[in-house]
Amino acid sequence: MEAKEFKEFGKATIDWIVDYNATIRDRNVLPDVEPGYMSKLIPKEAPQKAESWQEIFRDIERVIMPGVTHWNSPQFHAYYPTANSYPAIIGELLSAGIGGVGFSWISSPACTELEVVTMNWLGKMLGLPKEFLNCSDGPGGGVIQGSASEATLVGLLAAKERTVRRIKTLHPDLDDAVIKSKLVAYTSDQSNSSVEKAGLLGAMPMRLLPVDEKCSLRGDTLLQAMKKDEEAGLIPCYVVATLGTTGTCAFDNLNEIGPICNKYNMWLHLDAAYAVAGAAFICPEYQHLMSGIQYADSFNFNPHKWLLTNFDCSALWVRDSRCLIEAFNVERIYLAHDKEGLVPDYRHWQIPLGRRFRALKLWFVLRLYGVEGLQAHIRHSIKLAKRFEILVKADDRCEIVTETIMGLVCFRMKGDNSLTKELFDRLMERKRIYLTAATYRDKFMIRFVVCSRHCQPEDIDFAWDEITSQVDEILRSKRHQHQLIDCNNTNKEIELPGKQLVAIAATIEGLKMNDAKASPKIS
Numbered sequence: 001m002e003a004k005e006f007k008e009f010g011k012a013t014i015d016w017i018v019d020y021n022a023t024i025r026d027r028n029v030l031p032d033v034e035p036g037y038m039s040k041l042i043p044k045e046a047p048q049k050a051e052s053w054q055e056i057f058r059d060i061e062r063v064i065m066p067g068v069t070h071w072n073s074p075q076f077h078a079y080y081p082t083a084n085s086y087p088a089i090i091g092e093l094l095s096a097g098i099g100g101v102g103f104s105w106i107s108s109p110a111c112t113e114l115e116v117v118t119m120n121w122l123g124k125m126l127g128l129p130k131e132f133l134n135c136s137d138g139p140g141g142g143v144i145q146g147s148a149s150e151a152t153l154v155g156l157l158a159a160k161e162r163t164v165r166r167i168k169t170l171h172p173d174l175d176d177a178v179i180k181s182k183l184v185a186y187t188s189d190q191s192n193s194s195v196e197k198a199g200l201l202g203a204m205p206m207r208l209l210p211v212d213e214k215c216s217l218r219g220d221t222l223l224q225a226m227k228k229d230e231e232a233g234l235i236p237c238y239v240v241a242t243l244g245t246t247g248t249c250a251f252d253n254l255n256e257i258g259p260i261c262n263k264y265n266m267w268l269h270l271d272a273a274y275a276v277a278g279a280a281f282i283c284p285e286y287q288h289l290m291s292g293i294q295y296a297d298s299f300n301f302n303p304h305k306w307l308l309t310n311f312d313c314s315a316l317w318v319r320d321s322r323c324l325i326e327a328f329n330v331e332r333i334y335l336a337h338d339k340e341g342l343v344p345d346y347r348h349w350q351i352p353l354g355r356r357f358r359a360l361k362l363w364f365v366l367r368l369y370g371v372e373g374l375q376a377h378i379r380h381s382i383k384l385a386k387r388f389e390i391l392v393k394a395d396d397r398c399e400i401v402t403e404t405i406m407g408l409v410c411f412r413m414k415g416d417n418s419l420t421k422e423l424f425d426r427l428m429e430r431k432r433i434y435l436t437a438a439t440y441r442d443k444f445m446i447r448f449v450v451c452s453r454h455c456q457p458e459d460i461d462f463a464w465d466e467i468t469s470q471v472d473e474i475l476r477s478k479r480h481q482h483q484l485i486d487c488n489n490t491n492k493e494i495e496l497p498g499k500q501l502v503a504i505a506a507t508i509e510g511l512k513m514n515d516a517k518a519s520p521k522i523s
């Protein structure tokens with residue numbers, strides 16, 4: 001492709017991206033395709049002869065878009081937000097345009113230095129203790145990882161190395177492999193699946209500990225578990241506490257867990273990946289939720305979730321970067337340079353060798369939005385979640401399940417789980433809005449997350465109308481079924497046990513009562 005064509009292709013693509021965002025509400029948020037749909041639309045072999053960019057461009061609508069889930073649609077309320085913004089898209093473009101690899105300082109100094117600066121900016125915005133920042137005198141610092149999953153694994157590997165060294169100073173004759181085989185890690189049973197996976201990948205049993213009624217991991221639970229392991233001859237090594245769990249945005253109790261980790265030399269990693277927690281710390285009114293961070297060895301959150309920076313950008317800070325370097329340092333003559341030690345060589349802070357120039361997009365986002373613009377974005381999402389919560393609370397057929405924290409509302413239909421299950425299935429079938437389900441203490445519930453930066457109050461009302469239209473339908477058909485059973489029963493065609501009849505009668509009574517109070521739409 002020649003430069004002239006590249007310009008045309010590039011401009012057409014930018015125009016397309018703008019149009020896509022402007023008209024994103026016109027598309028169903030969920031695609032309507034079956035597995036394997038795409039192989040029917042494209043040839044089995046790569047083309048022998050070069051095609052034109054215009055031909056490829058046409059195929060974006062024909063081949064790609066039918067199978068796209070629109071994560072940035074204002075009707076996307078599933079999982080968690082995934083960031084997308086024009087400044088970040090341009091940052092990605094420029095990173096690709098420069099196309100370097102920044103594994104060490106010398107391999108591309110700007111790549112490393114911009115990362116150091118932006119991670120200091122971001123750390124200060126969050127109010128992190130200064131020991132975590134590269135601009136402090138100590139060995140702390142920040143690094144951009146590809147994902148929170150990697151950050152958790154990096155923490156685990158650093159913890160493993162640190163613990164092996166500590167045990168060896170106490171028992172110099174012990175073999176590394178023997179020590180490693182005794183290490184154990186802890187997290188709550190509400191932590192993200194990636195935490196359990198880090199245990200698998202890092203070959204360290206990860207104990208999933210029970211939580212209290214607020215889904216928070218408590219100090220006593222951790223203490224009991226680690227004491228039990230110690231008695232069995234094992235060595236407690238790594239603890240992952242979550243600030244904002246994916247399921248219900250719960251916060252583990254850092255002020256209880258932290259001192260235990262410090263006392264027993266366990267590495268404390270804080271997973272605040274869920275944008276709904278981490279990113280909100282840029283607003284002073286939420287920083288109290290970080291209380292206890294001073295006990296941590298590492299802290300991670302994902303700007304690629306709620307901070308308008310396109311995937312991938314996961315921010316990790318460590319109190320002592322030497323622990324990473326000791327765990328990951330592999331020297332080769334071709335990687336050495338004479339400025340070593342003066343600036344970070346980020347290859348020692350991560351699993352891969354190569355690394356992209358990810359700081360560019362973060363830099364663009366921080367400058368083009370400014371701290372105030374980003375705070376406004378967070379507050380806007382939280383306000384929209386509040387709006388949804390108010391709508392749920394005003395409808396006495398539905399209820400809020402867990403406390404609404406930040407951008408996440410967990411709700412269900414009152415009564416048997418089967419009602420909410422049916423509601424969820426119907427909404428998924430209709431594909432107008434996208435939600436995910438979860439359970440909390442045997443209660444089946446639906447998670448509603450404010451995700452898209454395009455989301456406006458009308459979109460929240462749209463989602464609620466869609467949900468209540470199905471609540472209406474479900475209750476109408478239930479009523480119908482009950483009437484059938486009732487009339488069948490008087491004909492003695494169906495024999496129902498007495499208890500079941502009483503239950504049905506009560507449900508019908510309940511429905512009538514609800515009807516009287518329900519929204520006008522029902523009648």
Ligand SMILES: *Cc1c(COP(=O)(O)O)cnc(C)c1O
Pocket residue numbers: 080146147148149150192194242244245246271272273274275302314
């Ligand atoms: C999303 C999430 C993760 C995983 O994030 P990745 O960057 O996709 O690895 C981990 N922990 C929590 C709490 C999350 O919400």
